[in-house]
Amino acid sequence: MESQWMAEYPHTSVVDKRPRKRARAAWDIPPLMPPSKVLYCGQEVVNSTSSNHVIASSYDYGAPRNVSPPWRDDDKNGHYIYAIGENLTSRYRILSKMGEGTFGQVLECWDHENKELVAIKIVRSIHKYREAAMIEIDVLQKLAKHDVCGTRCVQIRNWFDYRNHICIVFEKLGPSLYDFLRKNSFRSFPIDMVREFGRQLLESVAFMHDLRLIHTDLKPENILLVSSEYVKVPDFKLWMRTTKDCAFFKNLPKSNAIKLIDFGSTTFGHQDHSYVVSTRHYRAPEVILGLGWNYPCDLWSVGCILIELCLGEALFQTHENLEHLAMMERVLGPMPQHMVNRADRGSEKYFRRGIRLNWPEGASSRESMRAVWKLPRLQNLVMQHVDHSAGDLIDLLQGLLRYDPSERLKAREALWHPFFTRDPRRGVYPL
Template identity: 70%
Template sequence: MECLAEMPHAPLDRRPRKRQRLGWDVGPEIPQLKKLCGEEVANVISAMTMGLSSGGIVFSQETQGLFRFVTPPLREDDKDGHYVFAVGDNLTSRYRINAKMGEGTFGQVLECWDRERKEMVAIKIIRGIKKYRDAAMIEIGMLEQLCKYEKSRSSCVQIRNWFDYRNHICIVCEKLGPSLYDFLRKNSYRSFPVAIVREVAKQLLECLAFMHDLRLIHTDLKPENILLVSPEYIKVPDYKVSSRSPKEGSYYKRVPKSSSIKVIDFGSTTYDQQDQTYVVSTRHYRAPEVILGLGWSYPCDIWSVGCILVELCTGEALFQTHENLEHLAMMERVLGPLPYHMLKKADRHGEKYVRKGRLNWPEGCASRESMKAVMKLPRLQNLVMQNVEQAA
């Protein structure tokens, strides 16, 4: 609470104090406002104050144009620090909020109309919390670096602009289609055609080759962070589903019209440093080096791509677990024993999963259910060949 010094010979000024108005928080000066008079001015002020639309009041075209640049009311963030908005609000005088596209730990993504470029864009609005704001500034730096190189335009999302609005970092990017995860979810987790998986794999590996040439490691590759460029899809018969009888006709699944993708979310991107031991990546796509505390390097990204491609082929995440030892045991079940040199170098957090130079499994198994979860996994070659044959 603001403290006011007590003045003995002057009355205390109790008038409400106005918040500081920032340059991006006001619309441009509109000379036509001075021409308005009488009842129409009163109507405009009333509508702005009460939050009414022009539906109940008749305005001239000149007056209606003023609403394009109205600054939205100052609202408090929600309990988690998310920006509170209403569809139709202005986000600075340049952008108008059209819809909410998604939400995550970082904040929200809004579809907005860019008045300057005359196009729809996606704006990532970061939570008004310091650690997320700091991560956003890292992401902006990475995006701006990637945009310096023409090659990045093929598979890395393009930043258009960024600004700080009411304590929220806002990152403006090109508007893309759904993530691979959202497409899978809306497709009832049915697999992608193998031809599309190949095209996605090619683009992901080209993207990583480009990033790794710049000594950058993404660290958090997953289906949620890979977006289809186009939202368009077609429906094709899916005869694998046996739950429906022939009388009900063929079952259909969605297939993207285009396999073009873009990689997003560079907030955890880092430079190649072997001494980094913090965990950033999402569990199902986390490399064994990270679990064992060996630090980040380029193979960690390649591991994530492998997990993603298997998931696109099968429709299900390869390693569905929430416990480190079980996760490592699943890796050995699918791929064979972990290399001895990796187990030997495990740090003090990872060494508890190792015993006498090998993974402490099944001795360290937490439960019978955990052992069953590991044993039911097939070898990688069998898993991939089974899905390739079904798709042929």
């Protein structure tokens, strides 16, 4: 059987130049009606409707519900070969591609049974990715069991094994925060919106940590807006630099509700924590130095994310460890000596006589040196981009970006920080 077994969950509201992960969704394009003819992946849709209104029943037309597509071999990398408009089992019809990554692909599909749009993650037919997918399903089950309101993390609908591909069915959400920034020419979010994003992100991280789970790959790509709707507003930073007859605008989400996704790298607190985790830009110093890591590595990532949402681009735009450490010291000051002393053998080369960072002597190029030198101190960086609440934000970031993980703020501690509890308009605490 093509669909060997399925675990069903009830449908409730619960479930620059530096390379980055591919965009997950074209959030500013209205949903397309299913094309009249089958299109294999890689082809373009030539005839499509421009209507913003999607009639649910229209998704039921086209390929017969009980007909499976012809068997095709996977591509050379183990990705499933699909065609727009055909079925994925008799229940789901493929409408479009939403994104892809090292794990596989994400497709937008129509669920014939529940009459709703869903996002299906189709994992590559390679053993290690299948194993990682089963771990992710285990984590998603645990999250769904405890997140009864379904407000913190993306909700799993069901999963199945189809033609040697693990397929995980999720609720369909909006674009990632990174996609929104990218489509917005990397213009930052207003500080009040950053505050709401930060609050929800920390609540989600605290929820996971309470369950003894560490996400290990927090980044704007893995934070999705619940809704794709947005509004155009004047961009006053550009407005002041233009003629009186010209105004520039930027997009802002209509809703600031977000959810965490991508639990393929999530680990339980008791498991081995000696390997390298996190995407480079959001990787904590203890991971780079080989000191082992735990829950605090997620809080370092949260700090990096908050800065990026305020700046519009990642703080540590780097691809090598020494440059990364130099950037940290440029923004945050020197590394504690006790962490330098405990660095593993692979990290000893980054320091001179085991005392100070081997920088700029060890820089790989003048370009690398310039990338470090152009970075200001954390306080100056925030003051340049935040119009109000800068003092509270700086203090919060200093707590999240402490080098020593034992001194770093915990998620629930951070939620009680004045940046979240103080009324920004009055500078006082709410009663």
